[in-house]
Amino acid sequence: MARTFQAVVVGVSTGGVHALQKLLGGLPAAFPLPILIVQHIGADADGGLAKLLDERCPLRVKEADEQDEILPGTAYLAPPNYHLLVEREGFLSLSADPYVSFARPSVDVLFESAAAVFGPGLIGVVLTGANFDGSRGLKTIKNKGGVAIVQDPADAEAPQMPQAAIAATGVDYVVALDGIATLLQKLAARRNTIPHDEKGRDD
Amino acid sequence: MQIDDVEDVEIRLLLEGVQRIYGYDFRDYADASIKRRLNHWLAESGFDTFSQAQSQLLRDRSVFESLLRGITVNVTEMFRDPTFFRAVREQVVPFLKTYPFVKIWHAGCATGEEAYSMAILLNEEGMAGRYRMYATDINEAVLQKAGEGVMPITEMQRFTRNYQKSGGRASFADYYTARYDRAILSPALKKHIVFAPHNLATDGEFGEMNLVLCRNVMIYFKPALKERCLRLFDSSLLPGGFLCLGLKESLERRKMGERYEELAAPLRIYRKRYG
Ligand SMILES: C[S@@+](CC[C@H](N)C(=O)[O-])C[C@H]1O[C@@H](n2cnc3c(N)ncnc32)[C@H](O)[C@@H]1O
Numbered sequence: 001m002a003r004t005f006q007a008v009v010v011g012v013s014t015g016g017v018h019a020l021q022k023l024l025g026g027l028p029a030a031f032p033l034p035i036l037i038v039q040h041i042g043a044d045a046d047g048g049l050a051k052l053l054d055e056r057c058p059l060r061v062k063e064a065d066e067q068d069e070i071l072p073g074t075a076y077l078a079p080p081n082y083h084l085l086v087e088r089e090g091f092l093s094l095s096a097d098p099y100v101s102f103a104r105p106s107v108d109v110l111f112e113s114a115a116a117v118f119g120p121g122l123i124g125v126v127l128t129g130a131n132f133d134g135s136r137g138l139k140t141i142k143n144k145g146g147v148a149i150v151q152d153p154a155d156a157e158a159p160q161m162p163q164a165a166i167a168a169t170g171v172d173y174v175v176a177l178d179g180i181a182t183l184l185q186k187l188a189a190r191r192n193t194i195p196h197d198e199k200g201r202d203d
Numbered sequence: 204m205q206i207d208d209v210e211d212v213e214i215r216l217l218l219e220g221v222q223r224i225y226g227y228d229f230r231d232y233a234d235a236s237i238k239r240r241l242n243h244w245l246a247e248s249g250f251d252t253f254s255q256a257q258s259q260l261l262r263d264r265s266v267f268e269s270l271l272r273g274i275t276v277n278v279t280e281m282f283r284d285p286t287f288f289r290a291v292r293e294q295v296v297p298f299l300k301t302y303p304f305v306k307i308w309h310a311g312c313a314t315g316e317e318a319y320s321m322a323i324l325l326n327e328e329g330m331a332g333r334y335r336m337y338a339t340d341i342n343e344a345v346l347q348k349a350g351e352g353v354m355p356i357t358e359m360q361r362f363t364r365n366y367q368k369s370g371g372r373a374s375f376a377d378y379y380t381a382r383y384d385r386a387i388l389s390p391a392l393k394k395h396i397v398f399a400p401h402n403l404a405t406d407g408e409f410g411e412m413n414l415v416l417c418r419n420v421m422i423y424f425k426p427a428l429k430e431r432c433l434r435l436f437d438s439s440l441l442p443g444g445f446l447c448l449g450l451k452e453s454l455e456r457r458k459m460g461e462r463y464e465e466l467a468a469p470l471r472i473y474r475k476r477y478g
Contacts, residue, residue, distance in 0.1 A: 066422050066451055079451055082422075085235035093233045094451050096419045097240070097276050113235040 005147075005188055006121035007070065007086075008033050009114045011107030011137070013040040013129030015157030019177055020053060023127070024075055026181025029058040033123075033188050035075040036064075036092070036114060038084060038105045040129070045080040053077070068092045078105035085113040101133040111137025120145030123187060125180065127151045129161030135168035142169045147187065149173045149180060213253035214241060217260065221270070224261050227341070228404045229274060231428035237274060244273030268344075275342045276423065279313040280361065282320045283418070284450055285368035290467040291321075292370050295414065295445050296328045298474075305334045305413040308439060310403060310432070311420030312338035315349030315396070320366075321416075322392045327372045332395070337409055339401035346398045352388035354379075359386050403432050408439040415440055419449040433459045442477040 012019050016039040024035070039049065047063045053075070054061040062068075064076040070090050078084035082094040083105050100106035107126070111134065114122055124141040126134045128151060138148050148171040153159035155176040165171065175183055214237075215230075222228045229237060241253070248269065250256035260266045282288050299305050309318045318338040325334055340346050354362075363375040379386040401409075403420065415436045421429045436446055437459060446454075446463065448471040454460035463473035 065453065067426065067456070082451055085233075085239075087233055087235050093235055094422050095236045095239075095276070096278055096422065096449075097236065098278055109239070113239070116235070116238070 004121060005033055005123055005190075006118045007114060008035045008123045008125060008184060008188075009111055009137075009141075010035060010037045010125045010127065011111065011129070011134035011161070012037070012127035013103075013107075013131055013133065013158065013161055015128040016040065017049065017052075018157070019127045019151070020049075021056060022177050023125075023180055024053055024057040024059055024061060027057070027059055027184065029060075030073060031059060031185070031188065032072050033184075034070045034072055035059070036070070036078075036084065036086065036110060037075060038078045038103075038107045038110045038134075040103050040105070040107075040131075040133070041078075041080045043081040043104075047079070050077045064092050064094065066092070066094045078110065080105075083109040085109060086117045088117050101136070102131065103133050107134035108137040112140045115140045115144045115146060118146070122146035123149065123184065125149045125151075125184075126162055126165040127177070127180075128156035128158050130158035131161060132164040134161055135164040138165045138171070139169040142171075147172050149175060149183065151180065152176045210238075210253065213257075214238060217241075217253050217257055220257060220261050221267065225264075225267050226405070227271065227402065231404065231425045232274075232423055233425055236276075236423050240274050240276070241270075244270055247273075271342060272344055275340075275345070277313040277342065277345045279316045279419075280358070280365065281316045282362065282365035282369045282371075283317065284470075285365045285370075287447070287450065287470045287472075288320060288324060288365075288369035290470045290472055291447070292324055292328060294467055295472060296325070296330070298443070298445070299325075299334075299413060300328070300330065302413060303333065305330075306409075306411060307334060307336045307414045308409050308412045308416070309336065309338040310401070310415065310417040310436070312340050312346075312349060312398070313342075314345050314354075315352065315398065316354075316362075317416065317418065318349070318396050318398075319352065319388055319392050320369075322396060323366075323371070323378055324369075326392075334395055336396045338396055338398050339409075340398075341400065341402045341404075343400050346400060350393075350398045352390075352393055354386045354388070356381055356384050356386045403435065404428060408435050410439060411441055412439045412444055413441055414445045414447070416447040417449075418447060418452075421452055422449060430457070430459075433457060437462065437475070440475050442475055444475050446473040446475065447471065448473070 050063040061075045153162040366375040466472040
């Protein structure tokens with residue numbers, strides 16, 4: 001089966017500021033895929049995180065606005081107090097729906113909506129966090145043929161979220177934070193046809 | 204073909220049917236959110252698929268009404284985004300005060316918290332009796348609740364915090380009476396608010412408004428429907444009137460934006476230019 005990856009989605013909670021700096025910091029400005037991120041964050045936060053990451057990482061990082069076009073080489077952070085979703089037309093949308101998995105923004109909401117649009121072209125990444133958000137979404141990503149990467153719980157500041165994700169579905173890669181940027185570049189570089197059975201093997 | 208595609212087709216047909224039979228048009232709602240809500244409704248409805256639901260949905264109005272409640276997102280709070288309400292108090296009210304009487308439209312008011320917050324604010328700023336508010340929503344069940352002005356007492360702590368952060372001048376407890384697990388808003392707040400059904404997708408304008416608020420409603424709409432709403436608000440607003448959007452909504456990339464100046468930059472308060 002042919003596969004070209006189209007997007008990366010990332011879910012992270014406790015310890016997220018450090019983890020995102022490390023992950024995004026390891027990717028070049030020309031990283032060919034868009035990255036959509038839910039970091040659990042207080043309702044009153046002011047967009048400072050996106051600015052900080054943008055300054056420190058080669059990639060462009062911004063807080064998502066409604067109807068932002070999804071562009072490669074750009075990382076979009078869900079704004080505080082809104083869910084972040086993907087529209088079929090290649091745009092982002094926001095919602096003020098109730099909390100999902102005790103969170104808004106919720107990782108599950110982003111992952112499920114992205115899986116519906118990108119199907120097998122999606123890479124889902126679950127990083128450190130002290131809750132269960134993201135595991136249902138990662139399962140949906142797998143069900144639609146996408147790839148699942150989870151930070152090694154032993155390496156995570158808070159292991160619960162990675163552990164829950166691993167328990168919820170068959171994940172393709174369990175990797176220390178240090179290795180995730182490299183892995184993403186490797187996957188993103190395979191933009192031509194890949195035999196389906198090669199999926200999951202880290203070559 | 205993926206299962207997902209079948210579902211997309213079913214949803215399209217369902218929304219088409221709903222529009223034809225009941226006149227409610229959800230076809231221009233952003234896909235991702237409405238799909239989530241529809242799936243949620245389907246899971247609770249007992250039908251296995253949308254196709255299965257369709258036949259009853261089109262014949263039984265009560266099924267449609269449960270769908271309507273499921274589709275609309277009515278989450279709201281008093282003084283939601285306190286910094287926004289502070290800016291209204293400090294930067295918009297001084298202009299409103301120059302009029303003997305002002306008219307205000309809350310489009311998509313849900314259970315009314317935003318309108319009641321505005322009533323508190325205007326009364327505190329000395330405008331009691333000098334305004335009329337039209338608070339509208341597509342969902343008549345929430346309008347009914349809005350008119351009652353009764354809220355769960357458990358919310359009061361959060362609302363009080365919001366109120367204080369928004370620059371409230373009194374004690375929030377002055378505005379409600381606690382009765383068991385409920386907080387009953389002071390009837391004086393309701394006096395100048397009219398709650399009424401209005402559908403932004405199909406209905407017309409409200410004339411001669413000084414202030415229009417439509418917060419966290421258009422985020423659920425596709426660009427064409429957003430455009431329709433903005434035109435509606437524009438034709439409802441007097442020159443020099445104010446348009447308030449949700450914190451993540453902006454006129455920046457819109458043609459309409461040229462006709463407005465941004466008053467409080469990140470807070471999405473716009474003022475319609477004269478001429
Ligand atoms: C998330 S609430 C926003 C409430 C309030 N404005 C706030 O910001 O707290 C969205 C409201 O928009 C209403 N709505 C959805 N579609 C609408 C339409 N076509 N016309 C009017 N109201 C609509 C929903 O019923 C819901 O009550």
